[in-house]
Amino acid sequence: MSEDMWLAARLIPTSGINGAEEQERRATSAVLAVMSAVREFGRALTQPLGAPAGPVQTFIEVPFKIGDKQLFPDGLIRVSRGQRQWTALVEVKTGSNELRADQVESYLEIAREQGFDALITISNEIPAVAGQHPTPVDKRKLKKVSLYHLPWTEILTQAVMQKEYRGVADPDQAWILGELIRYLEHPRSGAMEFSDMGPAWVSVRDGVAAGTIRAGDTVVAEVAGRFDALMRYACLRLGRRLGAEVTPALSRRDVAEPSLRTQALVSQLSATGTMTGGIKIPGAVGAMQVTADLRAGRVVCHVDVDAPKSGKPTTRVNWLVRQLKDAPETTRLEAFVMHGRGDGTAGLLRQVRADPSALISDPSKELRAFRVAMSAPAGSKRGTGRGAFIDSVLAAIDDFYEQVIQNLKPWMPAPPRLRTPEDLQPVEPVSPSLVSTAISSQDGAAPVPPAVAQRRSGDAADEADQPQAAAEPANIGAGAQSEGDNL
Structure with a gap:
């Protein structure tokens, strides 16, 4: 057999999953373990739920007692920062299994008795609105304990975005997160995508067509x-x-x-x-x-x-x-x-x-x-x-x-242009009495004092007279010569 046919070893294998219980246990252990191993991924999932920024500890199937009953929630998450601890129980369903209201309420009671902060449920059920829980429970049990729901699709989305777009600092942790993504994308993991419009779809579709x-x-x-x-x-x-x-x-x-x-x-x-x-x-x-x-x-x-x-x-x-x-x-x-x-x-x-x-x-x-x-x-x-x-x-x-x-890009107006000398419009001259003694960008040519202007005008008149006086003898001579020629 060629090497192309060999199967690569995987950190979280999908082989050996023989039933819903084994599928649920393996998916729970895989997600919680990666949350504690990959700091960025654990933070991305717990921060929106109110957990502080700190190391994430995870456990599976922690036993608790309510009266005479022994209950085993699928997991427990604890985040510590200084003197503060945030603890949440975890209940997981895979495949087409749905959350049960009595089970959710029992775990809420455990969280209340133990002083835990929240209960997190994970399943393939997707609420219509983020923050809404797919299972109706007694509101009185939510006075001291918060209830959150994470669809498997959202967990997979957060994992992909963290690895491919936001980034993971440690290369080994990035590889571990990639193995979780590979596992959740496998059909045998039980983390299914949205695949059913519900049992009422056919009757509603036909009823709409019939009116x-x-x-x-x-x-x-x-x-x-x-x-x-x-x-x-x-x-x-x-x-x-x-x-x-x-x-x-x-x-x-x-x-x-x-x-x-x-x-x-x-x-x-x-x-x-x-x-x-x-x-x-x-x-x-x-x-x-x-x-x-x-x-x-x-x-x-x-x-x-x-x-x-x-x-x-x-x-x-x-x-x-x-x-x-x-x-x-x-x-x-x-x-x-x-x-x-x-x-x-x-x-x-x-x-x-x-x-x-x-x-x-x-x-x-x-x-x-x-x-x-x-x-x-x-x-x-x-x-x-x-x-x-x-x-x-x-x-x-x-x-x-x-x-x-x-x-498609939204329309944006053109940016303003710098003015060129051709764009400047001539302005009317300003009276000398109103001209400021300081130089300004609003001034045109430098103003000339009246005495200097009068002297310059007199000099200009003298210069204009001199060529005319010098030209008169030449004209007279030219005229006399012309008369002599005529004679």
């Missing part, structure tokens, strides 16, 4: 929540590729009250058959809006761009078209005028390239903004793979960012 969906149906709220979870997963996935903190574009009200966001999405889905989510990308010209139209079977991504503040309408349109060199010809452009209401003038990119005035309905009105949109077919299947809704949405987001958003 029988109503806002009060419980299945509609379930699909709306899964769509928001898909948007958050798309943010983590895109951020992992860009090395940036990509987040859902939500209002402060939606972040504070996630239920209001879900209600709005349910109303939109039942009324129009569409669901809309936003993605905020650092440095982008605007937020990407993603609309899934279940009735039309399309996924539409668009971004709004402010128009230049100066120039003719056609000049402003050409400014946008020049930046869309990689966009397909079927990209839809829409122009909005100042103080205008309703839809703007729209056209395909190939039409606007040939005739920029196609986006201008009234040349006398000033253009305020543009909208650039791309449409793609939407899958209908519940899971992943060919013809799946999830993959079609993710592909549309990737294509729109690559072909449109990453090439």
Whole structure:
């Protein structure tokens, strides 16, 4: 057998995983061990949870007692800095296993009795809004203990960003973090990506097509929540590729009250058959809006761009078209005028390239903004793979960012120019009595005192008279000679 067929030794192997329990134990041990070994990675995960900056200690399956019951949380994290200690219990689920409310509440009770600071849960469940927990628990148990949730996708994203973009100081620690990334990306690790729209997807999809969906149906709220979870997963996935903190574009009200966001999405889905989510990308010209139209079977991504503040309408349109060199010809452009209401003038990119005035309905009105949109077919299947809704949405987001958003730059006015001598305009002379005795950049030629000016004018008059007096004899002589010649 050639060496090409040999398997390289791995720090965290995926072989030998025989069941969900072994999968869960190995994933827990791998993540916690790397958190304590790679200082930057441990800090990246614990700092947002309120832990101080300090050495990270990790343990697995620490035994605790509640009454007559012996409980074994999957892990424990302790961060120390000076006299302060921050301690959190860890509960982990892998694969399709979901967190149980009774188990989470039992661990919250242990944390309260032991004086711990937090309980961290890890699973493949992705809440619609960051900071929201996927498992409802008794709020009274959260008075003294904080509850946090980390999806496996977020842990993988933090690991990739730390190694590839932020950096790890020690090369050996960077290699260890790379081994964790390799393990979590393996299908047998149990750290799955977003792969299911939920059991209610088929009934909602068919109900939208038939027009029988109503806002009060419980299945509609379930699909709306899964769509928001898909948007958050798309943010983590895109951020992992860009090395940036990509987040859902939500209002402060939606972040504070996630239920209001879900209600709005349910109303939109039942009324129009569409669901809309936003993605905020650092440095982008605007937020990407993603609309899934279940009735039309399309996924539409668009971004709004402010128009230049100066120039003719056609000049402003050409400014946008020049930046869309990689966009397909079927990209839809829409122009909005100042103080205008309703839809703007729209056209395909190939039409606007040939005739920029196609986006201008009234040349006398000033253009305020543009909208650039791309449409793609939407899958209908519940899971992943060919013809799946999830993959079609993710592909549309990737294509729109690559072909449109990453090439767009906001308009900037030209910088001011230094004046040249040709740009200076002559000014009226200033009265000598108003001229300052000090030299200034506002002065023209140096002022001449009146006495000096009078003397100079007298000298100039004398010089003008001398040539004239000298010329008179010559003229007389010339005249006499002329008369003699005539005689």
